Amino acid sequence: MTTAPTPRPARRASNVLPMLAVALVAVLIYWPLMLWANAGQAARSLASGADLGCGTALQCATQLRNPVIPAPGQFASGFQSLSVPPLAATSAPYNALVTGGETLLGLALASLLGLILATLLVRSRSFERATLPWLVASQTVPIVALAPMLAVLLGQFGVQGFFPKAVIAAYIAFFPVAIGMVQGLRSPDPLQLDLMRTYRASPAQTFGLLQIPASLPYLFTSLKVAATAALVGSIVAEISTISFSGLGKMLAENSRASDTVALWVIMIYGAALGIVLVALIGLLERLVTRWRPSA
């Protein structure tokens, strides 16, 4: 799991035009794809004797109640009904904020735990030998599948609402963060360590002044990797446990309510939330590591 931090490529303003062109192509593909997919669905419904309130399959394609791919008008009305007013309990922006908050708290918890574990791993060889293989292996385990059970166990101790979701997000983000931190704590080269020694720095000073700062870029790199997984964790936790808000709760609700358009809208909000979270971590990274000379 060597995910060394990579320097961020310089931003180019010239990306705008190509990006617009690609977006245009996507829109051009979307329109016939939507018609084709929905018309097929409509034709099958009509053939099985459904009364859809429209004549031919093609006419029905843009007004299906449960479209395969929503039509532009459906998107527009779906967005409006789920976004206005933005801070109502049933609207997506508010619920995205809740989920985002859970995930961020989870990532903070994961960083703290990751730091503690990484310190232990770096300090004690026997601890490393006993646990590191299982920490690496645990990343290949579908821990998300355990999220509902974990939430139930936490509920037993009266932990409910916002916090268990954050714990599950932390639980999922924790291993990549810990392993990234181990790499980070070990990243100072012998030369730097020798320098600290010639300064007569105590082990604690070496740790606090050299190793911790050196590990920060690794922390942020693994946090960016872990952010999406942690977001998945908090959404799964919301779906599968008692929850009163959050994108996961909306997802569960609207999937029960047969509101396909709403599912698409929530997906787009979820995607946006993932992107914003990663961007936030990137921003934090730049603020925290500003002192580093740009390599």
Place this chain on the structure above:
Amino acid sequence: MKKLALLSALLTLALPTAAQAQTAAKPVTVRLQLKWFPQAQFAGYFVAQAKGYFKAEGLDVQLLPIGDQSPIQTVATGAADFGTTWITDLLTARQQGIPVVHIAQMFQKSGFTLVALKSSNLTKPADFKGKRVGLWPSGNEYPAVALMKKYGLTTSLDSTVANPSVQAVTYPFDPSIVFPDKVDLVSAMTYNEVDQIVGLGYSADKLKIFRASDYGINLLEDLMFTSQKVLDDKNFKGSGLSGKEVAARLVRASIKGWDYAVKHKAEAVNIVLPLCGNTCKGSGTRSDAKAHQTWQMNEIAKLYNAGPTLQGRAGYLDPAAYKANVALLRDLGILKADPSADAVNYSVWQEASGKK
């Protein structure tokens, strides 16, 4: 706060029973786990909440919604104190060693159906062989499994059967995902999904509805239960009341709420509507929340107003019906042994209703 005190004082005056003597004390916080998101299926509890019936019993009841989990798990682990679920769920949980106890039976009739298009020419359960059946996971699949087992059909839900005769398809509760393209039969509750299927454009005359209860599979649904721990508690959450007393009060207020809800359906629907977001909506042409919930309330009333309820014994688990359910589940191999006698606690209902 003043308003609440006034309200409870008024209610105390209006309902002078022995129990009310203690309501001046701080109300006891009780968490009741519903089996689903808020909808008319739970109208009785919402009415009891809105009308202050719980408060009059000295209870501060939180009604918890749930997603993909079984209410058994939240109650068994103490995340909730009481819950509503189906009888098969309760009995299979007990079989796995989870100490949960039946305390009141709210619905006296099963509302579970399997729905097919008339054009598919399925007329009896034996015709299901080789077909694809849409089922809900999380313990909601038992009535269908029981129905099919009764007719000698096996499904892919069984982790010991490698070549099942019916292809079970699980989907997340929305019939439009699978019906009618991907499955021949789909699970539907009389009070919810049947109307959603109508909303997809298939009016009732185009549908063939197999009611599980018509084929002798009358597995009882919404009941109230709690954990053995709560029942044995001498001092529930330090309230000075025993767990059993709290249970009796909760059941009493709930039955009162249910009686009111089925008599004043329109009012009950109006109480439920503001509590649910999108989950109260039907689908397609029947997506209007109020219309869908009104229809749901009517269907729910039919399940409540049956059996013991008609004899003035609402909430009572008819021992004959219970025996029949157990016998059925044993026949089908879903239960390996008879549940022990403490699976059902009749004394809570007796204390709540004052009947024997």
Place this chain on the structure above:
Amino acid sequence: MATQRVTVPLAAPRPLSGWPLLLLSGLGLLGLSFALARLAAPPTSPALWLLGVLLLLLLGIFGIRQSAQGETLAARTVPAAATLILFVLAVEALLRTYGVPTGLIPTPSKVMQSLWAARSVLLQDAYYTFILEALLGFVIGAALGLLLALFAVRFRFLERGLLPYAALLSSVPIVALAPVVIKAVGLGWPSKTIIVAITVLFPVVINTVRGLQSAQRMHLDLMHSYAASPTQVFREVRWPSALPFVFTALRVSSTLALINAIVAEFFGTEGHGLGFRIQIEVGRFGLDIVWAAIVVASVIGISFYLLIAAAQRRLLPGR
């Protein structure tokens, strides 16, 4: 990787000195479990048993410490193996001490029994989830990703237009994607294959492009001065320097592929798959089967990861 620590073992290490403690701890825990199994009901005073378990674990920890000394093969492998075994044994003893019902947390021995009893169905589930969904999706996603990356590097316009989207889309949570894709494609395994392919695609595109561009200016200039053709430049310089990046993406995706296939199955299946099995058995309190399915998934996940890592070592020796 880590800087090599300069530690020269002066005296000969004593690799076997941990064995007695480890054996004592392991057998002790095993003995506790057997004793508990003989009792008719869980013990009335669990505190004593708990103390026993903790003491034996402490012994085990000392044993692990002892056996981790030195640089022998045993010193590198025994601690990890002992940790797993002692952990499982301690969990078994604790669950029996407190009489935790199978419907909440099953004992490891019960899980193993159920795993054996349901082996044919679990293998069939694994076939759907791993071969048809995770592996096929992984191959499709990786192949498409490589192809897209090649195009992106060949045509600057595509790189500028497509890559920013790929970076954005790689942070889309799969749970938001799954319901929509399953609704559009259907409940069968292909919908899950597509979801896996999508989640593999973007990291591969991004890393491959980064890798193809990582070729050092000097090498490229050198090739240029040799008047090498673009194909030669690609084969000799760009592709070799891209491979480590590609493998990083493949390794990370290999673990995500299986996890994502399982999570996607929570949103609807045709009655097959490890995710389906987990979901349906959680609802029935068959947590022994749930854990058995997780064990199967973990073994497959770890093997797949190791396979890719081994392929990397074969193709890129010295890294």
